[in-house]
Amino acid sequence: IDIFGILMEYEVGDPGHKALDHKAAKKDESHGLLHWQLGGGDTTEHIQTHFESKMEIPPRRKAPPPLNSPSKKKDLEGKAKSHRNIKLLEDEPRSRDETPLCTITHWQDSLAKRCICVSNIVRSLSFVPGNDTEMSKHPGLVLILGKLILLHHEHPERKRAPQTYEKEEEEDKGVACSKDEWWWDCLEVLRDNTLVTLANISGQLDLSAYTESICLPILDGLLHWMVCPSAEAQDPFPTV
Structure with a gap:
């Protein structure tokens, strides 16, 4: 050089x-x-x-406290309490009890038939080619479908077994004849039609164009039915 x-x-x-x-x-x-x-x-x-x-030396991390330290014990106690607050739910959702005789009023029967009729029409229209694009752009229809996915679908809290050997007689809570819960048969048909309609328009459905009040019920309902352990979620549609 x-x-x-x-x-x-x-x-x-x-x-x-x-x-x-x-x-x-x-x-x-x-x-x-x-x-x-x-x-x-x-x-x-x-x-x-x-x-x-000129390189900055990263600060040294503090060593974790020993297992016998009071702060470690408080963390373990807090985790134990959080695990105790977790509620175990039943696999099967709350449903009606079949009774030998149940009567409903005329207006209840008429309202149920109207709802099923409209739901069948919407479901049938979703099978027509080209309707999926128009139906997926209607915010009112998408909102109603999202509300119907998990309507009155609730899993009750799992009851713990009694400590004694005596079997307590459970009260027979028949809800089929309740005046406020006459819609069980109608609700099952509406939910089946809703899932079929969403499946038909899913190829054109763009949830990014809607607000959270419309998107979240649909996403929450579809995710729930994907992991729901109930027999209703595992069985095929009875109307298909």
Whole structure:
């Protein structure tokens, strides 16, 4: 390099610091030998010393407290309490009890038939090619479908077994003849039609165009039926 005059006037870093400065040769021989063995040179030595000195050393993490420390015991107690607050739910949702005789009023029967009729019409229209695009763009229809997916679908809390060997007689809670819950048969048909309609328009349904009040019920309902362990979720549609 000295013969051909290469890099004689080349400067790196501060002015006056030449790459082949002869003053650098007076450094400790052991340090220079180690630096050259690592593949470095005069230029890389300057770069390393220039930048490595400005590197920020990351702060040391605190060692975790021992198991016998009071803070560790408080954390374990808090986790234990959170596990106790978890409620176990029954696999089967709350449903009606079949009774030998149940009567409903005329207006209840008429209202149930109207709802089923409209639901069947919407379901049938979703099978027609081209209707999926128009139906998926209607926010009112998408909102109603989202409300019907999990309407009155609730899993009761699982009852713990009694400590004694005596079997307590459970009260027979028949809801089939209740005046407020006469819609069980109608609700099952509406839910089946809703799922079929969503399946038919799912190819054109873009939920990003709707607000959360419309999107969340549909997503919540579909995710629930995917993991629901009830027999109703595992069995095929009875009307198909």
